[in-house]
Amino acid sequence: MASLKIVLREKRSNDGTYPLAIRVTVERKTTYIYLGYYLKKTDWDEVNQKVKKSHPNSVRLNHLILQKKTEASDSLMLVQGQTKTVTLSAVRENITPKEGPSFFAQAEIFIDNMRKAGKYNRVKTDQTRINHFKEFLGDRDISFPEITVPLLNRFKAYLKGSRGISERTIVNHLLIL
DSSP states (O other): OEEEEEEEOSOOOTTSOEEEEEEEEETTEEEEEEEEEEEOGGGEETTTTEEOTTSTTHHHHHHHHHHHHHHHHHHHHHHHHHOSSOOHHHHHHHHSOOOSSBHHHHHHHHHHHHHHTTOHHHHHHHHHHHHHHHHHTTSOOOBGGGOOHHHHHHHHHHHHHTSOOOHHHHHHHHHHO
């Protein structure tokens, strides 16, 4: 049995506010999906799971909370209806909003466009570079906001260390990304 609850997390930020999150519990294991808003403890009604009227945007935030809780509940019911055993990772994956198209889906479109343009030599080299990035990530798909400078630095170190690739070739890998 899975349950949802809107909570104010105990991880206080520097400005003294706390993050608002949906707590998902499946078989006594919990995960949190953050809503991206921070509140003071005095503005949060824990019993009713809503923002108190003392907050300047309480009506809008309460509407957002209700909307997000409904979406999460719908996703939870969908997962429960599709599978016999509900796991926390399946619920989290279904509830967490997707960040647009993934990198590898876009890379596939890019490679297809090069094939259509007749640039067959570039297709092979660029596909190899994309495959190196996929191998670095462990065949895990990634969204564009997840591609950060520290990730690219780790990828660069991976190429240099485990693959023994030269600096110029590493730059070519980064250019394709």
